[in-house]
Amino acid sequence: MERKVRVRFAPSPTGALHIGGVRTALYNYLFAKQHNGEFIFRIEDTDSNRFVPGAEEYILESFKWLGIPFDEGVSFGGNYGPYRQSERKEIYRKYVDQLLENGHAYIAFDTPEQLDAKRQEVANFQYDASTRNSMTNSLTLSKEEVENRIANGEKYVVRAMITPNQEIVVHDIIRGDVHVNSSILDDKVLYKSADNLPTYHLANIVDDHLMEISHVIRGEEWLPSAPLHVLLYRFFGWEDTMPQFAHLSLLLKPDGNGKLSKRDGDRLGFPVFPLQWTDPKTGEISSGYRESGYFPEAVINFLALLGWNPGNDQEIMSMEEMIQLFRLEKCSRSGAKFDYEKGKWFNHIYLQKRDNHNLATRFMPTLKEKGVECDAEKLATIIGLIKSRCSFVSEFWDQCYFYFLAPESYDEKAVQKRWKEDTPNLLNALVNYIETLSDEEFNSIEVSEKMVISWCESQGYNLGAVMNPFRLSVVGALKGPHMFEITALLGKEETLRRVRKALETIA
Numbered sequence: 001m002e003r004k005v006r007v008r009f010a011p012s013p014t015g016a017l018h019i020g021g022v023r024t025a026l027y028n029y030l031f032a033k034q035h036n037g038e039f040i041f042r043i044e045d046t047d048s049n050r051f052v053p054g055a056e057e058y059i060l061e062s063f064k065w066l067g068i069p070f071d072e073g074v075s076f077g078g079n080y081g082p083y084r085q086s087e088r089k090e091i092y093r094k095y096v097d098q099l100l101e102n103g104h105a106y107i108a109f110d111t112p113e114q115l116d117a118k119r120q121e122v123a124n125f126q127y128d129a130s131t132r133n134s135m136t137n138s139l140t141l142s143k144e145e146v147e148n149r150i151a152n153g154e155k156y157v158v159r160a161m162i163t164p165n166q167e168i169v170v171h172d173i174i175r176g177d178v179h180v181n182s183s184i185l186d187d188k189v190l191y192k193s194a195d196n197l198p199t200y201h202l203a204n205i206v207d208d209h210l211m212e213i214s215h216v217i218r219g220e221e222w223l224p225s226a227p228l229h230v231l232l233y234r235f236f237g238w239e240d241t242m243p244q245f246a247h248l249s250l251l252l253k254p255d256g257n258g259k260l261s262k263r264d265g266d267r268l269g270f271p272v273f274p275l276q277w278t279d280p281k282t283g284e285i286s287s288g289y290r291e292s293g294y295f296p297e298a299v300i301n302f303l304a305l306l307g308w309n310p311g312n313d314q315e316i317m318s319m320e321e322m323i324q325l326f327r328l329e330k331c332s333r334s335g336a337k338f339d340y341e342k343g344k345w346f347n348h349i350y351l352q353k354r355d356n357h358n359l360a361t362r363f364m365p366t367l368k369e370k371g372v373e374c375d376a377e378k379l380a381t382i383i384g385l386i387k388s389r390c391s392f393v394s395e396f397w398d399q400c401y402f403y404f405l406a407p408e409s410y411d412e413k414a415v416q417k418r419w420k421e422d423t424p425n426l427l428n429a430l431v432n433y434i435e436t437l438s439d440e441e442f443n444s445i446e447v448s449e450k451m452v453i454s455w456c457e458s459q460g461y462n463l464g465a466v467m468n469p470f471r472l473s474v475v476g477a478l479k480g481p482h483m484f485e486i487t488a489l490l491g492k493e494e495t496l497r498r499v500r501k502a503l504e505t506i507a
């Protein structure tokens with residue numbers, strides 16, 4: 001029988017969630033949903049030194065905004081809890097003991113000072129088979145001495161006992177078989193008596209086992225830990241249920257030189273976090289995709305394609321489509337360049353897909369700020385006219401302010417180029433003609449356009465000589481949507497008022 005797919009996203013709450021972490025979570029989610037599996041949210045907080053208050057809440061809020069739901073985990077509940085590692089202390093102790101009893105681990109008393117001294121003494125010092133016999137641990141001390149030290153409250157750690165010169169193979173769905181010689185590994189610390197907590201490696205393995213995780217999909221930065229993880233599965237005798245690994249390639253700087261960092265975002269002016277983050281220690285604020293005006297579906301689509309593609313040219317995909325098409329085997333082994341301009345392009349596309357009323361609601365606060373009143377229906381119509389030129393709601397105002405405000409001034413260059421000697425005559429004639437149109441005629445884009453154009457032709461006027469100054473008068477510049485789309489919405493009275501004002505102002 002095939003194993004039930006259960007995957008997890010297991011961040012350590014050490015700060016804001018990096019956009020690469022969001023991609024890891026997204027791939028886990030797509031994989032889980034495609035296989036009708038479960039997606040679990042686990043908090044790996046056994047390193048209290050790195051704990052940052054607010055980080056867990058931030059991560060949860062990010063996924064809520066992004067529309068990536070979990071089936072189980074911290075704040076979601078489930079049958080495998082608790083899902084916060086700091087609440088699982090009692091669970092781990094027995095696995096530490098098991099490793100000690102089976103001789104796969106040993107107790108070490110070396111203080112940080114002693115370890116430092118050793119590092120000074122021995123170049124490239126590594127705590128392993130070649131050095132462990134010269135250290136202070138249960139292999140070099142008598143049993144009584146070890147017991148005495150523990151009874152006296154001396155702090156100790158438990159280290160994995162790695163046998164050198166063994167071949168370890170990490171089967172990776174993306175990378176194939178990765179062969180490692182155990183001699184390069186050190187005797188990693190698995191547990192610290194000081195806080196009675198396991199380290200990342202042990203807690204990670206024990207929890208993946210107990211939570212029946214079937215696939216570990218995570219960033220490439222964890223690949224060096226994988227051989228130890230494979231060994232731990234062996235030590236516990238859990239090889240049969242060891243999850244399958246898939247290590248995702250890195251997100252690279254836009255120029256491809258190295259890993260994308262928070263500093264690249266600051267330097268090049270784009271967010272690397274889903275939501276704005278305020279560092280609780282320094283107060284430093286980092287920008288977020290949400291606050292920068294991105295739509296969550298655009299961020300998702302953008303990220304999905306950084307390191308994976310469906311094997312054709314399709315770029316725009318709904319979550320449903322991605323769930324159908326996603327393949328771990330198709331994830332790239334080499335890093336994906338972070339192309340921020342592409343991210344903007346995705347937002348442009350998703351802005352076009354958004355309902356105009358929804359966009360109107362988002363734009364309303366800007367109008368209020370500008371002191372402009374406009375009903376939602378009319379605003380939605382205006383947005384429908386201008387949105388093809390925008391990638392963000394924040395760009396709307398520049399594209400549509402003239403619907404609400406008559407020009408205060410006129411673009412000088414355009415005036416020089418388009419306001420000719422006979423312009424006042426032409427515009428006066430246009431005003432007279434428009435006055436003969438009924439409101440109904442004027443407010444229909446098609447009718448008014450047709451009538452004004454045939455009037456121009458019948459008078460023998462050059463169309464551009466009329467329309468350019470007409471636009472300049474109404475908009476203040478030679479920009480904006482189709483002219484009659486603007487005037488139909490402004491209405492006859494306001495349009496004429498603006499043309500008359502231009503005639504008075506532009507000498």
Ligand code: GLU
Nearest residue numbers: 010011012044204218222
């Ligand atoms: N706690 C690790 C992290 O912060 C999890 C790594 C893994 O998925 O095994 O990413």
